[in-house]
Amino acid sequence: MEKVKVAVIYYSSTGGNYQMALWAKDAAEKAGAEVKLLRVKELAPESAIEQNPLWKKHYEETKDLIPEATPQDFVDADAVIFSTPTRYGNVTSQFKQYFDILGGVWSQGLLVNKMVTAMSSAMNVNGGVEETVRSIYTSAMHFGAIIVAPGYSDPVIYQAGGNPYGTTASIVDGKILNDVEGAVRHQAKRLVDVTKQFLNK
Numbered sequence: 001m002e003k004v005k006v007a008v009i010y011y012s013s014t015g016g017n018y019q020m021a022l023w024a025k026d027a028a029e030k031a032g033a034e035v036k037l038l039r040v041k042e043l044a045p046e047s048a049i050e051q052n053p054l055w056k057k058h059y060e061e062t063k064d065l066i067p068e069a070t071p072q073d074f075v076d077a078d079a080v081i082f083s084t085p086t087r088y089g090n091v092t093s094q095f096k097q098y099f100d101i102l103g104g105v106w107s108q109g110l111l112v113n114k115m116v117t118a119m120s121s122a123m124n125v126n127g128g129v130e131e132t133v134r135s136i137y138t139s140a141m142h143f144g145a146i147i148v149a150p151g152y153s154d155p156v157i158y159q160a161g162g163n164p165y166g167t168t169a170s171i172v173d174g175k176i177l178n179d180v181e182g183a184v185r186h187q188a189k190r191l192v193d194v195t196k197q198f199l200n201k
Contacts, residue, residue, distance in 0.1 A: 003032060003033055003034040004032065004033045004078050004079060004195045004196055004199065005033065005034050005035075005036075005076060005077050005078045005079070006028045006034070006035045006036070006077060006078065006079045006080070006081065006188075006195075007035075007038055007069070007073050007076070007077035007079075007080045007081070008025045008028070008035060008036070008037050008080075008081045009040060009069045009073070009080055009081070009082055009083075009098070010037075010038075010040070010084065011039065011083075011084045011085065011091075011092050011095045012062075012083075012085070013054075013059075013092075014055055014058050014171070014174035015054070016121055016169060016171030016174055016176050017083045017119070017121055017169075018039075018062065020083050020119055020121070020169060020176070020180065020184050021081070021083050023181050023184040023185055023188070024119070024184050024187070025037045025188075027184070027185035027186075027189050028188045028189070028191070032196075033079075033192045033195075036067075036077070038066065038068065038069035038073055039062065039067070040068070040069050040084075040095050040097070041068050041069075041094060041097065041098070042063070042094060043093055043097060054173055054174050069098055071101060071104060071105045074105065074110075074111060074114065075105050075110045077114065078114065078195050079114065079116070079191050079192065080115070080116050080117075081117055081118070081187075081188055081191060082117070082118040082119070082136050083120065084121075084132065085120065085121045085122065085132075085171070086120050086128040086131070086132035087132075088128060089128030089131040089132060089135075090128070090131065090132060090135050091136065102143070106142070106143055109144070111145055112144035113146060114145045114146070115145065115146050115148050115194060115195045115198065116137070116140040116143075116146065116147055117147070117148045117149065117150070117166060117187055117188075117190075118132075118133045118136040118137060118140075118165070119133065119166045119167045119168065119169075119184065119187065120132040120166065120169075121169040121171045121176075122171070123171065123172055124170055125170050129163070130165055130168065132168075133163070133165040133166040133168065136166075137165070148190060148191050148194045148195075149164060149165050149166060150164060150165075150183070150186065150190060151164045152164055154183075154186045154190075156185075156186050157183055157186070159179050159182060159183065160178060160182065160183035161178055161180075166187065167180050167184045167187050168180075
């Protein structure tokens with residue numbers, strides 16, 4: 001039987017969302033999916049990255065390790081896990097640009113019925129993270145995608161802070177401060193399970 005194809009597409013400046021993406025990839029693979037880990041293109045000027053040692057370190061460590069996401073990666077996937085920090089209650093400019101370049105595949109209807117789930121982070125527990133996840137889901141509705149939110153489908157959701165829309169982390173200096181690993185893993189497994197049901201795989 002053919003495996004469910006999952007793309008984990010993320011943006012991370014200092015490494016927190018990268019860690020969440022790694023947990024999601026591992027959980028999706030353990031649930032039986034074929035998974036691609038992809039980062040959105042970095043748009044920040046080198047001068048800005050240079051000013052933050054943690055940002056520079058993470059960028060240098062991953063720029064040649066993790067492939068950049070393309071619109072075709074979304075098309076090829078049955079399901080996608082998105083993860084991005086919040087910026088004023090919305091996605092980062094880097095992440096937004098990825099959505100902006102999807103116009104060609106969107107206009108051909110190639111994103112219809114893709115399964116989508118989303119995660120986010122901020123320095124504090126709130127900081128606009130729920131709005132960021134929901135903004136991703138707003139775009140997903142335009143794509144004709146099917147949103148697979150975690151809801152309160154497992155006790156680990158409460159342990160991570162109780163966000164029913166998608167796992168959200170408190171990240172400071174690249175370190176995740178709240179207990180979100182279980183919720184990330186559950187969310188990824190749930191996405192694979194629901195996608196299998198939808199595709200009868």
